[in-house]
Amino acid sequence: MATSTTALEAIDVTGPTSQPPGPGIVYQWLTTVDHKKIGLMYIVYALLFLVIAGVQAMLMRIQLAVPNNHFVSPQTFNRLFTMHGTTMIFFVAVPVLFGFGNYLIPLMIGARDMAFPRLNAFSFWLSAFGGVLLYLSYFAGSGLYGAGSAPDVGWFAYAPLTSKVFSPGHSTDYWTLAVLLSGIGTTGTAVNIVATALCMRCKGMTLNRMPLLVWLYTVASCMVFVVVSPLSAAQIMLCLDRYLGSHFFDTQAGGSAVLWMHFFWIFGHPEVYILILPTFAFINEIVPVFSRKAIFGYPAMVAASVGIGFVSLSVWAHHMFTVGMGPAGNTFFVFATMVVSVPTGIKMFNWLATIWGGKVIYRVPMLFSVGFLFQFLIAGLTGIMLSSAPFDWQLSASYFVVAHFHYVIVGGIMFSLFAAFYYWYPKMTGRMMDETLGKWHFWLFVIGFHLTFDFMHIPGLLGMPRRVYTYEAGRGWEVWNFIVGIGAIVQGIATLIFVYNLIHSYFRGKEAGPDPWDAWTLEWATTSPPPDYNFAMEPTATSARPLWDLKHPDDQDSSYE
Amino acid sequence: MVLGCFALLSCPSALASSPTNIFDPAATPARSIFSLSMLVLSVTLAIFLIVGGLLVYALIRFRQRPSDTEHEPAQIYGSNQIELSWTVIPILIVVMLFLSTTRVIWETEAANKPVGALDVIAIGHQFWWEYRYPKLGIVTANELHIPTSDPRDPTPTYLEMSSADVAHSFWIPRLAGKTDLIPNRTNTMWIDPPEAGLYLGQCVQYCGTQHAKMLLRVYADSPAEFAAWTRKQQQIPDDNIVGNPLAQEGKATFLRTACMSCHTVAGTSATGRFGPDLTHLASRETIASGPIENTPGNLRRWIEDPESMKPGSLMPAMHLNDRDLDAITAYLTTLH
Numbered sequence: 001m002a003t004s005t006t007a008l009e010a011i012d013v014t015g016p017t018s019q020p021p022g023p024g025i026v027y028q029w030l031t032t033v034d035h036k037k038i039g040l041m042y043i044v045y046a047l048l049f050l051v052i053a054g055v056q057a058m059l060m061r062i063q064l065a066v067p068n069n070h071f072v073s074p075q076t077f078n079r080l081f082t083m084h085g086t087t088m089i090f091f092v093a094v095p096v097l098f099g100f101g102n103y104l105i106p107l108m109i110g111a112r113d114m115a116f117p118r119l120n121a122f123s124f125w126l127s128a129f130g131g132v133l134l135y136l137s138y139f140a141g142s143g144l145y146g147a148g149s150a151p152d153v154g155w156f157a158y159a160p161l162t163s164k165v166f167s168p169g170h171s172t173d174y175w176t177l178a179v180l181l182s183g184i185g186t187t188g189t190a191v192n193i194v195a196t197a198l199c200m201r202c203k204g205m206t207l208n209r210m211p212l213l214v215w216l217y218t219v220a221s222c223m224v225f226v227v228v229s230p231l232s233a234a235q236i237m238l239c240l241d242r243y244l245g246s247h248f249f250d251t252q253a254g255g256s257a258v259l260w261m262h263f264f265w266i267f268g269h270p271e272v273y274i275l276i277l278p279t280f281a282f283i284n285e286i287v288p289v290f291s292r293k294a295i296f297g298y299p300a301m302v303a304a305s306v307g308i309g310f311v312s313l314s315v316w317a318h319h320m321f322t323v324g325m326g327p328a329g330n331t332f333f334v335f336a337t338m339v340v341s342v343p344t345g346i347k348m349f350n351w352l353a354t355i356w357g358g359k360v361i362y363r364v365p366m367l368f369s370v371g372f373l374f375q376f377l378i379a380g381l382t383g384i385m386l387s388s389a390p391f392d393w394q395l396s397a398s399y400f401v402v403a404h405f406h407y408v409i410v411g412g413i414m415f416s417l418f419a420a421f422y423y424w425y426p427k428m429t430g431r432m433m434d435e436t437l438g439k440w441h442f443w444l445f446v447i448g449f450h451l452t453f454d455f456m457h458i459p460g461l462l463g464m465p466r467r468v469y470t471y472e473a474g475r476g477w478e479v480w481n482f483i484v485g486i487g488a489i490v491q492g493i494a495t496l497i498f499v500y501n502l503i504h505s506y507f508r509g510k511e512a513g514p515d516p517w518d519a520w521t522l523e524w525a526t527t528s529p530p531p532d533y534n535f536a537m538e539p540t541a542t543s544a545r546p547l548w549d550l551k552h553p554d555d556q557d558s559s560y561e
Numbered sequence: 562m563v564l565g566c567f568a569l570l571s572c573p574s575a576l577a578s579s580p581t582n583i584f585d586p587a588a589t590p591a592r593s594i595f596s597l598s599m600l601v602l603s604v605t606l607a608i609f610l611i612v613g614g615l616l617v618y619a620l621i622r623f624r625q626r627p628s629d630t631e632h633e634p635a636q637i638y639g640s641n642q643i644e645l646s647w648t649v650i651p652i653l654i655v656v657m658l659f660l661s662t663t664r665v666i667w668e669t670e671a672a673n674k675p676v677g678a679l680d681v682i683a684i685g686h687q688f689w690w691e692y693r694y695p696k697l698g699i700v701t702a703n704e705l706h707i708p709t710s711d712p713r714d715p716t717p718t719y720l721e722m723s724s725a726d727v728a729h730s731f732w733i734p735r736l737a738g739k740t741d742l743i744p745n746r747t748n749t750m751w752i753d754p755p756e757a758g759l760y761l762g763q764c765v766q767y768c769g770t771q772h773a774k775m776l777l778r779v780y781a782d783s784p785a786e787f788a789a790w791t792r793k794q795q796q797i798p799d800d801n802i803v804g805n806p807l808a809q810e811g812k813a814t815f816l817r818t819a820c821m822s823c824h825t826v827a828g829t830s831a832t833g834r835f836g837p838d839l840t841h842l843a844s845r846e847t848i849a850s851g852p853i854e855n856t857p858g859n860l861r862r863w864i865e866d867p868e869s870m871k872p873g874s875l876m877p878a879m880h881l882n883d884r885d886l887d888a889i890t891a892y893l894t895t896l897h
Contacts, residue, residue, distance in 0.1 A: 074873050160728075258746065291623070300644050324749070348612065388662040391662075395583075397730060461583055470773055471773065
């Protein structure tokens with residue numbers, strides 16, 4: 001710690017601080033092409049949708065807390081789970097991860113902005129309008145026929161339920177176009193991230209010195225190129241079916257329902273990895289800093305990430321073990337799916353080895369990272385159960401699957417995101433988040449999470465299907481659903497504490513200084529928050545941990561390369 | 562907490578109360594899945610205990626202590642031997658799980674069909690099930706009757722599955738894993754419960770508003786019972802209404818109103834196929850695909866206003882007057 005201030009002075013030359021007089025603050029944010037402002041807008045926008053989709057989840061859990069409940073109608077319930085899933089994936093998870101990526105990648109590679117700042121703004125606004133369009137369906141979705149409001153076809157919208165015959169009105173069109181728009185935005189940002197990582201690195205930062213976070217974002221972005229296009233193509237085909245009388249998915253006219261499934265899942269499954277790789281990236285940055293050790297096996301971590309990227313492109317049909325692909329097809333996808341667990345296991349073991357022999361400091365970011373490690377381990381193991389096709393014939397489309405993927409998305413992605421919030425908030429605002437509130441948030445969320453998602457596995461094993469608005473008493477599901485409902489409320493309270501902490505700390509938080517965690521990557525080498533131009537002088541990377549080298553001139557990483 | 566869950570799962574008494582428990586198999590497909598799942602569960606549990614245990618140990622043992630010096634711990638960047646070992650061991654586990662999984666896939670999906678097998682065509686509809694027995698000349702709905710299968714002389718039931726509208730999925734957890742019913746496509750599955758009894762399940766592929774109340778009931782009958790059921794279903798329940806003027810009036814009303822355009826009653830001019838076949842409606846225990854007990858009172862309420870019992874059901878209320886409702890209910894209750 002003592003050496004860090006002097007070390008930082010060497011690199012942080014503060015530039016001119018006075019801003020030239022300019023237009024108003026709203027205009028500035030609306031027209032900005034600055035990667036940090038766009039990153040923050042992504043994050044705030046995702047947080048808004050997180051609250052909306054979280055409320056939808058709570059309404060569903062209240063409805064299911066007791067059997068034969070009449071809290072919401074079946075139609076409302078079906079809209080709730082469709083909107084919850086679509087919002088959480090397309091308008092919470094993707095934007096919040098891209099927000100962090102946008103903010104951090106240029107800072108971590110010592111650049112002044114993304115490679116294409118205008119494309120960056122364009123992509124953000126496309127995604128933002130996609131979300132607005134989806135929610136406009138509540139007002140305009142009923143169309144001339146007066147059928148429906150928000151879409152009610154489920155977030156993977158299986159054909160032919162989405163055809164004009166079974167989904168009259170315009171709600172499905174709102175869903176299709178919103179997802180299409182956000183997909184174009186996602187692709188734009190992915191192009192930007194890859195270009196930035198490849199072309200904008202500072203002096204000395206070779207690819208094998210690039211922070212793991214940037215590596216993992218690059219892999220995820222490359223996956224976006226491959227998998228978002230089939231989804232967009234399928235959405236366009238669905239529009240053609242609905243409006244121009246084509247028959248891609250129209251089974252009454254010889255179309256194929258299974259074709260849609262293939263199109264959707266070749267997007268849908270890699271999408272999980274597109275979301276989880278950036279959150280691995282957060283853990284890769286946070287666990288070493290709070291264990292005070294370099295990441296164990298950097299090259300293996302990069303190789304495992306690239307491996308996951310490739311293998312996960314060939315596993316999609318494990319979502320379709322029950323559609324009758326036949327034994328040969330099923331066998332292939334069992335194998336591909338099980339193979340993914342090897343590189344994923346490597347990552348888990350490398351994190352373990354990073355902690356091993358370190359000095360673990362239990363601040364809030366590390367607490368959430370620890371939560372991530374355990375929960376992601378369990379999510380991976382239930383994933384192995386699901387990959388065994390015959391076991392999946394029992395488990396698929398049941399509440400076991402719902403519990404499994406929420407374990408990945410909440411227990412893994414969300415915990416890692418919370419860790420990232422507490423870790424980088426000081427960089428983004430110049431103030432620390434409140435530690436006490438943070439610990440309340442962590443412990444309440446852990447309790448709520450486990451109450452909800454541990455017990456959610458059980459009704460699945462007892463035959464409860466997903467997407468049912470109610471169920472009969474006497475199937476042995478009542479008690480579990482009640483516990484799950486209580487857990488959901490505890491998670492809701494914890495999330496409120498988090499949101500309060502974000503706002504409270506913005507005004508009252510302790511001054512953070514440039515490097516509050518005594519960390520090693522370049523974003524900590526500039527002020528908090530960083531100036532518009534990030535770095536007054538282009539920094540130089542001497543190793544994968546440039547700030548470690550500065551702080552420990554007698555024991556530099558570069559001497560081991 | 563997670564361990565608690567696993568403990569609960571391994572404790573049969575906690576789950577035995579559920580009629581749809583996947584760990585209480587009652588037919589060959591469910592049983593072979595059950596033994597595979599026990600293998601997978603024990604392997605994953607072992608991995609959880611080892612990796613989770615190491616994590617807990619490292620997180621406690623290597624915590625920062627007040628007595629620690631200012632110095633950073635020794636920086637270790639990796640080790641090829643260790644990393645190789647935790648690549649190779651998972652690969653071996655994957656190969657083992659893959660081979661045992663493959664065996665069950667082929668055993669179930671590529672099983673030889675015995676001579677004594679019964680063929681049934683199952684067709685999914687929004688939101689009910691149609692069953693046709695082509696060799697027996699029977700058409701029924703929502704309650705599937707099959708013979709029990711003696712392992713020494715197996716008489717399994719082969720279901721040939723499709724859909725009339727959107728995708729559905731057929732899942733009786735105690736008999737077999739699920740199989741989707743997809744329009745414009747035929748899937749096959751088989752079940753062979755040796756014990757007679759009622760096996761429950763429901764549609765598990767979201768198929769629209771009333772996906773939740775598209776329940777499945779499979780009655781496994783002893784061979785003698787099944788033969789009796791078959792004989793009864795093959796008869797046309799013609800003369801039941803003789804001497805029952807209200808039922809006779811109900812039949813006339815049934816054939817005069819729109820009922821007949823969606824429903825079939827064999828031996829009459831009602832040949833609609835959009836709704837369930839009603840030829841032997843009174844022989845079923847439930848109506849509306851499972852959620853409602855088949856009593857005259859419920860049946861009358863259902864005909865009067867399906868929306869109040871199963872909102873989103875595709876059967877419209879026909880706005881019949883009380884007399885017509887009584888008459889049609891009386892007629893339908895004679896269809897044994």
